[in-house]
Amino acid sequence: MIESPIPLDALLRSKGDHSESIGLPPGVYSDANFHLFEMEAVFGSEWLCVGRQEQIPEPGDYLAVTRAGEPLIVVRLADGSINVMSSVCQHRAMCITASVERTEDDMLDPPDHESGSARTFRCPYHYWVYDLEGQLIGAPEMGRTEGFDTADVQLPSLVVEEWQGFIFANFDPDAAPLTPRLGKLDYVLANYDVANLVTVDPFTIPDVPFNWKIMVENFMEMYHQSRLHHGIHDFAPSSAASYADYQAGDAAMYGVCDTVEPDGGFNPTSKALFPPFPGLSIQERQRIVFALVAPSLLMGFQADSAFWFYVDPTGPTTHNLSMSYLFPASTVEMENFGEKLEEAIAGVSTFNVQDMPTNVATQVGMQSRFAPRGRYSWQEGVLAQLNTWLVERYEAAVMSN
């Protein structure tokens, strides 16, 4: 385990309720050594979302993703279960799902995120072939290599859990199970039928130029919505925000914001563009929910649709940001769905064009000699919860040294 370059005492001051805690030491947002420590302390042992189950419905369907710098394959097996395994070829480490058909312009870029359907995976480099479970089943011209047996070679698999259609993997085979610690979220999301929602047009923005925690904080706190987003966020004002309690052991945090009228939406009309979720009560149609399955799956729920963000650090001051909408199947089947979706996407971008420059500017500020460890408003109480969750992990890592 790598040691924290920031003393534990300093980190511990950010634990606890918003009424007493202070912001994390600014170095956690930019220090290269702290980033290495955090990748071990948090991303090396926590449940990382790697996709949604409806993205790989049939045996052989797969997603190629990178999490915490590790190229992975998420694949549906013949028995319907899901295998998450390393895509690092056990011959000489080529990523077996990487495209080798590149133009001169992009030939030195890292492996793409891809999806597809396969019966086997063949490494493009020397044609070693693996089955869907990661077992090596073919390797050309290895007959003269003493003692070599394909049966001895296997792509390493991760432990996997599914929750409400989201697929999670963990690099730590002894990690505490995830789903029993998501009960509060199951309760608040019960009527959205999250397990059967459909992911639409997921995409990834590579190397977004700020620390992953700045993205998570901006997504989760509702203090800024009546300020930074004044006008366009008035349908769900900061004053109507509240957060569920956080207790040690919880794997998620969430907040609810009542909307001024039922069926609000994140677009210039402030109204839902699609039919509401079929199962919602009238009270549920008059609120939005923001949730984090820590560290990196963010979800937002409004009356007619939901969206997920996946935040994957690529360095101390950069992350890959994946995003997608989630809809009930009945909505996706509507005739004018494509048209409405474009409207919805344009609507969300009116918020993003305010949030993204704010996050970039916050990153600059966190690297200033004058960067604060500021106090929190009750409207951003979730940030103190997130800090508590993080510091619990930092502390455990320091103690295990």
Ligand code: FES
């Ligand atoms: S590196 Fe994959 S076959 Fe050689």
Ligand SMILES: [Fe+2]
């Ligand atoms: Fe925002």
